[in-house]
Amino acid sequence: MYRSHTCGELRQNHCNETVTLSGWVQKSRDKGFMIWVDLRDRYGITQLMFDEERTPKEMMEKAKTLGREFVIQVTGNVIERVSKNPNLPTGDIEILVTELNILNDSLVPPFTIEDETDGGEDLRMKYRYLDIRRNPVRENLIFRHKVTMAVRNYLSNLDFVEVETPYLIKSTPEGARDFVVPSRMNEGQFYALPQSPQTFKQLLMVGGMDKYFQIVKCFRDEDLRADRQPEFTQIDCEMAFVEQEDILNAFEGLTRHLLKEINNVEIGDFPRMTYDDAMKRYGNDKPDIRFGMEFGELNEVAQHKDFNVFNQAELVVGIAIPEGNSYSRKEIDKLIDWVRRPQVGALGMVYARCNDDGTYKSSVDKFYDQDDLAKWAEKTGAKAGDLICVLSGETNKVRAQLSALRMEVAERKGLRKSNEFAPLWVIDFPLLEWDEDTERYHAMHHPFTSPKPGQIELLDSKPGEVKANAYDLVLNGNEIGGGSIRIHDKETQAIMLRHLGFSEEEAVAQFGFLMDAFQFGAPPHGGLAFGLDRLVSILGGQETIRDFIAFPKNNSGRDVMIDAPSPIDKLQLDELSLALNLKS
């Protein structure tokens, strides 16, 4: 037996007990005649004590050799501390050691095992097993576990059944790029790793499972952006005999439960907003509504003068930065520089200061008088002391630019409070979106999403206007979940695939099994998937998902700790009937 207690559990009432502890040496202070060692395990820190008077000389010598991160086992007596440490749960006591057993020594770790470490990202990832010893990382992983347990128990209590779907499935060209897995037993053929269990969960609905969920790894071979992982985890859910309203209620319930159980925050009914509205009011289909700065569209009140930049723009739109009039000219110039960065892409920014005396001072005073600017203030909700920022251009682009500015300003002003939670349903998404690269319409959600009733006829005439039974759950400006009511009849699915550019043969080859299934009594069904990594990081009040993943990959998709991916033996390639065909 390596221990009688953990390093987090001894209290005053344990005094005079003989205990055995095991753990890591967090630090040791050697005063010559006395040595204190902080012994750490997952559960806490307990102070060990060796002293000249009571500790045998030999053990005293041994204690002096203990370095950081040595693994030791000690037996000793719990004694009351002379100077207590109120910041430590075990701070009332210490252990007078009677036996010391060095279980393993340690090289000096490449970074400090402290809450605030001196290790950079790369070093931390290479030695992730040491990084995980740090409280913040360990606590994040335990937090993630708590969230998944809460999800599972909640859904299970509502009769949802967790069903494991296969990982070795079939590659489909629609959507993102698949990771593929060569099959040795089926020469020249490949499995694909699932981008999501989408078709399988629909087949489970056809199979009468009624309520399904699964916390499941998914895979996308995409060029990685910051904070994207090639493998990620979803809470994948599906229900049969449901309308959109049923789905929204079910998963609003789950989210509310998590906020209460995990964050102790009570939230009432989640607001809902159409996609069109979200784009109009926030320039964004996942608006952060923890703060205001809603868009004010200014075409009506800004296109009647000689300012050609605005007159030629498809959209003139502004926001009012609260108390933004306090910005110096220099600060405003920096803001203008910021929106002109290539990542944002605005050509410039017009602004109007709202003075305390009710007057306005704008960067375009030449064109607009006080009455004009008063109307801008009205449209953007600006009050005295605010700063109105106006962008103009092609609608979609200018909305994205102004949304970026809105988020940046909120960030700078501390309006994105990590302990404040503002969920929002965004509904009525378009069914299709135009893709500039391939010059055709793609499914905005996926090819199995159903159009709104009566809109399927528009697919031919106005495909971009067809709305879908699709919805996203947004939390604090992040999409944490999304889903739709699915198509459940073969004819509609065939029409949909045709509109997405599938020939009839391709449709059958890729999705024949699903359309076959729809012919044998498919029930109406729909669902939703949460991005677990993102959800957990937001509930945890943090921004980066990587800190909630035990062994994340870097932006090249590499695990730098185990050094994967890596070359494989020629023998392995031969067995798979493959040869390398390197470009470089």
Added chain:
Amino acid sequence: MYRSHTCGELRQNHCNETVTLSGWVQKSRDKGFMIWVDLRDRYGITQLMFDEERTPKEMMEKAKTLGREFVIQVTGNVIERVSKNPNLPTGDIEILVTELNILNDSLVPPFTIEDETDGGEDLRMKYRYLDIRRNPVRENLIFRHKVTMAVRNYLSNLDFVEVETPYLIKSTPEGARDFVVPSRMNEGQFYALPQSPQTFKQLLMVGGMDKYFQIVKCFRDEDLRADRQPEFTQIDCEMAFVEQEDILNAFEGLTRHLLKEINNVEIGDFPRMTYDDAMKRYGNDKPDIRFGMEFGELNEVAQHKDFNVFNQAELVVGIAIPEGNSYSRKEIDKLIDWVRRPQVGALGMVYARCNDDGTYKSSVDKFYDQDDLAKWAEKTGAKAGDLICVLSGETNKVRAQLSALRMEVAERKGLRKSNEFAPLWVIDFPLLEWDEDTERYHAMHHPFTSPKPGQIELLDSKPGEVKANAYDLVLNGNEIGGGSIRIHDKETQAIMLRHLGFSEEEAVAQFGFLMDAFQFGAPPHGGLAFGLDRLVSILGGQETIRDFIAFPKNNSGRDVMIDAPSPIDKLQLDELSLALNLKS
């Protein structure tokens, strides 16, 4: 809203209520003036009723069109049945339908959706979504969910943390064959899918997670035997600061909890048996101890006569089949034929009948007298009325043969009762086993298993005799779990890898990250993994794991429903810098 109630919940006290139900037409009986329809969903069956007197003519006509597996929604009044069906929870009531809505029609399914279906295995797999509609399959999947929830809640309550480990890892030649995943972003390099999260869970222990578990998919690209799947699920567990005793107690606790919670069976302390003992007494490292028929070794009492077959054998060993003397000569001949099948491989079988009068009659009476046979009876524990079956030959082979016979006889005699549970720890496994094909020792468990204290010195002189801190949990003759105390220092790990034939360079290339980790204060640790598919099927009282997997693959590793694996586009291959190199 598609339903106010499910098809399993209406009772007498709902009479006179107006309800809405949705589901599948299980069957319909049309008496002309009256039509009854059994409406089915996941939760049960409710009888619908249409009658000439009360149902509008139009709806009556519509009801006549309902075919098997049509999906319908009905509204109607709950009424008391005239002739109640006590076999159905909803058998007291029926619904007099006032609204009938056909949600989807159905082709005639290729097999009947009944508990006992007329569909063969192949057809059921191709239309698995219809197979899942059948009660036994659906109940198995729900049962699996209950087991995993029980596992998760039990372990979580004991402070185990479920941590997700990566699926895209590194290929290692040791062990079974990996499935590999070409990396597009790292040209010419490959990930491997994990055969188990072994090294990651050990790194979590190095990282101080202390108690880890994960219910996780694992992958092995092996030629499939019956009831093996290329992807399978493990309950993977690991603990730090533990000895073997701690691990056995922890997971004996889990197993006992499952037997109580899931099967309502109370089991005391699990018996323990060494590997050597199991082989000697049952010829098998996973003995089924629900019944006797222990081996009696007969060398001493059978090698003193002129029967050369026995005299030349390394081992002569027998079992007593209870009441086997009732077998006719023909039945015994069949048994002999059975052990001579190539799958078993015995050359022949000697038998001795134990007559009720205390005499014996053997197939080798020419060589052995009554006194000899009495000693055989004593060694095998045979009583009057039993049949002693004796095999002989090379120890390992003859043990395997007799074990096969023992299991076969038990199966035929109904001694393998699916509702009886006999767990057993098999401990003290050998560290290494000789592999005939490669003519070298392999790790019996895996290269991270620690030898018993003080035995590492034997590695050079008597490698086959070194015992490991390795253990299996056996339930009803199946290995449901196995694990070991791990090596946790770099030197021992290096010695172990050297003995497994790794060069120093290979050891560093494959497992350098682990041995590095061991230098930074690795705690003593160990663990165990349960095979979930097998565990669930045994708890469920069934033999085949396939019925507890939603979408299993066939023996060629194919998913016949979605038709995977399948060829991929040349474009995909090009992106991965791969070319096919077909042998055929």
